[in-house]
Each structure stands twice: as C-alpha cells, then as structure tokens.
Amino acid sequence: MSQTVDRALSILPLLAEGPADLGRVAERLGVHKSTALRLLRTLHEHGLVYRQSDQRYRLGARLFALAQQAVESLDVREIAHPHLVDLNERCGHTVHLAVHEEHEVLYIDKVESRYPVRMYSRIGKPVAITVAAVAKLLLADLPETERRALAQRLDYPMYTSRSTPNATAFLKELATVREQGWATDLGGHEESINCIGAPVIGADGRAVAAMSVSAPNVVVTAEELLTLLPLVRRTADAISREYSGRTGSGPLPDRALAASPAAASPAPPHAHPTEDHP
Amino acid sequence: MSQTVDRALSILPLLAEGPADLGRVAERLGVHKSTALRLLRTLHEHGLVYRQSDQRYRLGARLFALAQQAVESLDVREIAHPHLVDLNERCGHTVHLAVHEEHEVLYIDKVESRYPVRMYSRIGKPVAITVAAVAKLLLADLPETERRALAQRLDYPMYTSRSTPNATAFLKELATVREQGWATDLGGHEESINCIGAPVIGADGRAVAAMSVSAPNVVVTAEELLTLLPLVRRTADAISREYSGRTGSGPLPDRALAASPAAASPAPPHAHPTEDHP
DNA sequence: AATGACGGTTGCACGATATGCAACGAAGCA
DNA sequence: TGCTTCGTTGCATATCGTGCAACCGTCATT
Numbered sequence: 001m002s003q004t005v006d007r008a009l010s011i012l013p014l015l016a017e018g019p020a021d022l023g024r025v026a027e028r029l030g031v032h033k034s035t036a037l038r039l040l041r042t043l044h045e046h047g048l049v050y051r052q053s054d055q056r057y058r059l060g061a062r063l064f065a066l067a068q069q070a071v072e073s074l075d076v077r078e079i080a081h082p083h084l085v086d087l088n089e090r091c092g093h094t095v096h097l098a099v100h101e102e103h104e105v106l107y108i109d110k111v112e113s114r115y116p117v118r119m120y121s122r123i124g125k126p127v128a129i130t131v132a133a134v135a136k137l138l139l140a141d142l143p144e145t146e147r148r149a150l151a152q153r154l155d156y157p158m159y160t161s162r163s164t165p166n167a168t169a170f171l172k173e174l175a176t177v178r179e180q181g182w183a184t185d186l187g188g189h190e191e192s193i194n195c196i197g198a199p200v201i202g203a204d205g206r207a208v209a210a211m212s213v214s215a216p217n218v219v220v221t222a223e224e225l226l227t228l229l230p231l232v233r234r235t236a237d238a239i240s241r242e243y244s245g246r247t248g249s250g251p252l253p254d255r256a257l258a259a260s261p262a263a264a265s266p267a268p269p270h271a272h273p274t275e276d277h278p
Numbered sequence: 279m280s281q282t283v284d285r286a287l288s289i290l291p292l293l294a295e296g297p298a299d300l301g302r303v304a305e306r307l308g309v310h311k312s313t314a315l316r317l318l319r320t321l322h323e324h325g326l327v328y329r330q331s332d333q334r335y336r337l338g339a340r341l342f343a344l345a346q347q348a349v350e351s352l353d354v355r356e357i358a359h360p361h362l363v364d365l366n367e368r369c370g371h372t373v374h375l376a377v378h379e380e381h382e383v384l385y386i387d388k389v390e391s392r393y394p395v396r397m398y399s400r401i402g403k404p405v406a407i408t409v410a411a412v413a414k415l416l417l418a419d420l421p422e423t424e425r426r427a428l429a430q431r432l433d434y435p436m437y438t439s440r441s442t443p444n445a446t447a448f449l450k451e452l453a454t455v456r457e458q459g460w461a462t463d464l465g466g467h468e469e470s471i472n473c474i475g476a477p478v479i480g481a482d483g484r485a486v487a488a489m490s491v492s493a494p495n496v497v498v499t500a501e502e503l504l505t506l507l508p509l510v511r512r513t514a515d516a517i518s519r520e521y522s523g524r525t526g527s528g529p530l531p532d533r534a535l536a537a538s539p540a541a542a543s544p545a546p547p548h549a550h551p552t553e554d555h556p
Numbered sequence: 557a558a559t560g561a562c563g564g565t566t567g568c569a570c571g572a573t574a575t576g577c578a579a580c581g582a583a584g585c586a
Numbered sequence: 587t588g589c590t591t592c593g594t595t596g597c598a599t600a601t602c603g604t605g606c607a608a609c610c611g612t613c614a615t616t
Contacts, residue, residue, distance in 0.1 A: 001318045003602065004288040004574065009324040016347040032576045037594070042280040046287040051377055053482075055593080059348035061379040064402030067345035069294035070337035101328055101339040112390055124342030204331075252615060281573065282603065300564060310605045315565070333564080 007031060008039045012059065015049065019056040036169060045151070067124055076209045077108050080239045084111045084211065087235045091228055093215040097200075098127060099208065103150070105129050113215070130156050130164045131188035133197035137210035140178040141199075147174060160191045163181055182233060184226075185212075192217040194225050198236035203244040222277035286317045290337065293327065297336040310511045336508060354478060354487045355386050356549070358517045358538065362489065364512045369506055372495040375404060375478075378416035381428070383407050391493070408434050408442045409466035411475035415488035418456040419477075435455060438469045460511060462504075463490075470495040472503050476514035481522040488515065489514055 007029055012027050014020065026036035040057055043049040047062030071077065077097060084095045088111040097109040104126045129135045139147060151174075164170045177183040187197040197212030212265040213232055215225055237247040285307055292306050294299065304314035318335055321327035325340030349355065355375060362373045366389040375387040382404045407413045417425060429445040429452075442448045455461040463473040475490030491510055493503055515525040 001316050001323065002282060002286070004282040005317060005320040006323070008280070008283040008286070009320065009326065010326075012344055016344050016351070018351055023591090033593075034577085034595080035575060038279050038574080039283060040289065042283040045279065045284070046290075047380060048287065058351070059344060061382050061384055061404070063341065063345045063348055064384060065382075065404060066290055066337060067341045068402045071340060073294070073296050073336070101326060104339050104343075106339055106342060124346050126339075126343060184367050199296060301562090311564075312566080313604060316603080344591085 003278075004039075007035075008043060011036075011039060011043060012048065015057055015059050019052060019054075019058040021056045025057065071108055071123060071206055074108055076239075079243050080200065080209065080211065081109060083235050083242075084109060085238050087111075087211075087213065087231065088114070090214060090231065093213045093219070093225075093228075095211065095213055096134060096195075096197075097209055097211050098132075098134035098138065099134075099210075101106060103153075105132065105135040105138055107134075108209075128157075128159065128189045130154055130170055131159065131185050133185040133195040133212045134210035135181040136174060136177045136183040136185075137197050137199045138207050139172045140183070141206050147171065159189050160187055162186060162191075163188045182229060183210075183212075186222050187217075194222045196229055196232055198229075198233045199240075200236055201240040201244060201246045203246065205246060208243070209239075211239070280450075281315075285313075286321060289317060289321060290326065290341075293335055293337050297330060297332075299334045303335065307315075322536040326554075329343075342421075349386055352386055354517075354521060357451055357521050358478065358487065358489065359387060361513050361517050361520075362387060365389075365509065366391075368509060369491060369530060371491045371497070371503075371506075373489065373491055374412060374475075375487055375489050375508065376412040376416065376475075377488075378413075381431075383410065383416055386487075406435075406437065406467045408432055408448055409437065409463050410488045411461040411463040411473040412488035414452060414455045414461040415477045415484040416485050417473055418452045418461070419484050425449065437467050440464060440469075441466045460507060461488075461490075464500050465495075469473055472500045474503055474507055476511045477518075478514055479518040479522060479524045481524065483524060486521070487517075489517070 010029060011025060014025065020028075022033060022036060022040065022277070025040065026033040029036055029039075040049060044051060044057075047060045047065075049057050050060035051057055076099065077190065082099050084097060088095045092114040094108050094113040095111040098105050098107050106126045107123050110123055127135050129139075139150065142150065148171065151171050154167065154170070156164055156166050156170070165171060182196065182198045184197070185193075187194060193214055193216050195212045195214040198209050199207035200209040200211065202208035211226060211232070213225070240247045288307060292303065297526070298317065299304075300311055300314055303318065304311045307314055307317075311506045318327060322329060322335075322338070325338050325343075327335050328338035329335055354377065358375050362375060366373045368556050370391065372391040373389040374385050376383050385401050388401055405413050407417075417428065420428065426449065429449050432445065434442055434444050434448070434449070436443065437552060442451060460474065460476045463471075465472060471492055471494050473490045473492040475488050477485035478487040480488065481487035489510070491503070491506055518525045
C-alpha cells in the first residue's frame, strides 16, 4: 500500500537470508543504490538492521528485542505459563504452547524436558503445520471454508513415513481432532518423537492456543504417553477456564451462562497494561 | 532519513508495549488516522503486524521468524553452540553466549542449567550492560575513546548494592577485565546470582562474543564458581580457535603464524553462505 | 426504533517527499 | 599511477504519501 515502506520492509526477509552489501540490496529491490541506501539507513536508525565491520548489512538487535516484547505481552502465554510448568513437573517431558496466526502456527512458550534427551524447537519457530499436534488442534476449528482453502494451499512434506501425505488426509485428521477434542503426532515429524496435545479455548468457543507434551520413544512409548492424555486435557482446560471461563472438553459450559459460577470463571479476558483512554 | 519508513517503523516499538487500535496509533505517531491506517496495512502485508479479532493491532508472527533466522545465521553462534553444551554438561550450570551490537549487549544463545533453580533470561534479551560479565568483556576492548563515550552515556541502575555505581567505577572495572582476560558478576544484577565469563576472540584480536556461566548462591558459592574459571577460559579459547585461530588468554598465537599447527586451528573464520569478498 | 457517538474506511487534490541521476570520494588492484 | 568497484552526496523532478472530509458499520442511549 505504501511503496516506500513496502520496499523498506522487503529488505528484512532479504537480509534474513544472510548479510548483503548495498549493491545487492539495491539490485534485489530493483531500485537505485541511493534509494536503497536511504532505506537501509532508516532501518539502521531503528536498529532493525546492523552494519557489520565489513560494511555489509544484516538483521539487527532490535528485532530480537521486539520479538521478545511481543511474545511476552501475549496474555494467553502469561496465563498458561504456570500451568505448563506445573505439567512439566508432573510428567517431566517437554511442554509446548502454540498459537495460530495468519498462515502459520508458532510456539510461544516452552518448558524443557527434564530428561537429557531434548527435542529441537524454539520459541517463535513456526511448527510443522501439517503434522504437529498443536497445529492440528488450532486448524481443526477454523471455519469449514477456511480450513479447506488452507489445506489445499499447504505443502505436505514427508518428514517421515507417518507424516500427513496430502490435503485429503489432513482434512480427515482435522475432523477427527475436532470431534475428539485432542490431537496426537505419533512420529509424524521426527521418527522417534511422539506428542499429545489439547486446545485452550477462548471466549468465542474457539481454540486460541494449543498445548502439547512431547517425548522421544527412548523415554516413553507412544502408549505410555497416551496415558498422560487426561492430565494434558485437564491442564488445557484449567488454562481455558482461567483465560475465558470456557473449556474444550467435558460438558458444554451452560453453567457459565446460568447462575453466578463465583469460583474461577469470569477473569478479564485481556490484560491491558494501561487503560488511559476513558 | 525517510519520513514514511521512519513513521512506519515507529509503530513497532509502540505496539511492543501492547495491542493498540488505529486511533491510538495515529495519535501516538502524530499523524492522521488515514495515514496510520495505510502504514499499518503495509506492515500487516509484510506480517510484522497482526490484527487480532477485536480489530486492535499487535506485533506479528513474521517478527519471530525473522529474529529466528537472524540469530541462526550468526556464525559465532553456530560454532560456539556445541562447546556451550559441552561446558554445561561438565558443570551443570546455565551457559550464555552474547554479542555486542550498536549500544546493546544481547544473548544469542543459552544452555539451561540442569539444576531446578533457573535464572530468568532469554535469547534476544538485552543484558544489564553495566554489570553483566559478558557485557564487561565485550565493552572492555572497545577503542579507548568509544569506551569512554559509552560509559558516560550509560545509566547505572543499582540492581543490588554490588551493582556498578557510575561511569568511573565501570571504566575501572573494564580496565581490570581487559587486563585479566576474564570477568565476573558477583551479585551485581541479582543479589543471589554469580557469573564468570570469558571472551571469544575474532580474527582482528578483539572480542566478537563473550560467554559466561551463571549459578545462584544456593547451588554454589562465588568461590566455588571461581574454581570453574580455567574450564570456562578453556572453552572460550576453544571457540576462539575454531572461529578465528586466535585465543584470548595464554601466550599470543605466534604458533598460529609459524608452522602448520595441523590440529585444530585454521578453520574458516566466517561461514558466509557466499564468499564474495576475496 | 430512532438517534447519536465512535472508530474504521475511502477517494481525492495538493504538495511534501522519495526518487534516480550524475558527480564525487575512497579503497583495492594491476 | 591509472583503473575499477563500491559507497556517498546534492539536487531537480514528479511520484507518492498526506490530510481532509465524507461515508459506513457498530454499539449504546433515549
């Protein structure tokens, strides 16, 4: 919409590929060097771009700081964190929290396994959207049409022989997940790693986040992991209750609409830092 | 330098404080609503800004992905990581790696303590620049003038009674660090946490990164932690050797210039995807 | 229901502002 | 020394971003 800003922002993914010099940036943008220079300078002033000693540009520190602040201000994360820690203390495995945004699903919190074997993942990293338990949970209750459209658009990389192979299989899997209210990933991303997950439900009754427990085969078998399901669902429900007053599994929360549930229900859904506009 | 881009980028830190609606953004920027709208739309198209269901804007997913890619393309980090893991396995404590950029020092890697007590820090988070061991190491071998200028410009928050109180004390501390080639933070940031650190030396002989081991008092006393110093320095030197062939401590690397050290020295200093500067 | 207030959105005319050009400066190389 | 390459600067042009005013949808109030 705004040409100048558009060009400037296009520099970021370009630099994410690796450091580049002025000439290359100008070339890739299709603009004159002097133009690229001015854009880079502006990005530099805001700390989004850093000029290293060999004069080439790369992504800058402020980007981290921003991503940092962004993830910390997510209210679901705030509420969920203690529950995740709690769950981790009970079962010892890696616990993840993820949200769906735009066309990606990404981890926003993680509590590391207490076992020496750890899986590779990082907060902010987009998940394998076609196989991860959390991704299935979040996409499962998208509106019908969106779900179909998304499924068509996706790639279906075969990480392992048990990865979701195509859109049809994926939609079928989503239907199952939607119905049962929980999801698994049994070796679909990495041969030896299994996950089970459950959704965090928002005020509108849809999944606002999803959590999962992951463990490698060498620690527990898939069957053993599945015995944790009740615990995982209870944790997810506890988060949902605190976040929105609704829960994903069990009886629908009519009681939330009926009398005054007093106990733990009507917490403020969003936690705004300052409310200065009366 | 470029007004439009400047304005657009100013939105990011603004949203980092928390979600905001169009009106607030326009007001904070001092521009008309329609202008703010166009800027936000452009940011949105690039995924840097996300519009949540209540129509308010907040920072978007791509920011995470970018920060992610940026940190992963740092070559020091790549080289250092296995050494950090190794060190963690030997001593059990939290290990950090940090770099200096612009006017900040920030963590770019971390291996969590194996003890239940963990300290709060996160990759991408700027460190307490006046007290952290890694910060002292990185600032210690800045050119004289830059160091003085920086020291004057800084704030000196008294996190604890042992925090660096002012510029004079800081410069003196840096001189010590520079001379001895390692640094400590004994309760200067959090009363009960001690750190020791050592620098990673680049091809130009200056610190390109710094690493540290941190542990709370309840696990090991400061004296006990100091006994790890040789191990920490050896690890930092190993990283330096692999990264640039030079080391920080011990005899100056004449031998690196003399015969062929065969063993572990002349690794490619930078791992650029494409080497376009011969 | 009707009214008003509020926040977001659109189209447009104006001119501020981003653009490419050309010339300059600074390294690196033969 | 001359040549090439790359970053930088000043400037005239017109493109592109800007603010205005009007419009629309939603919500709250009477």
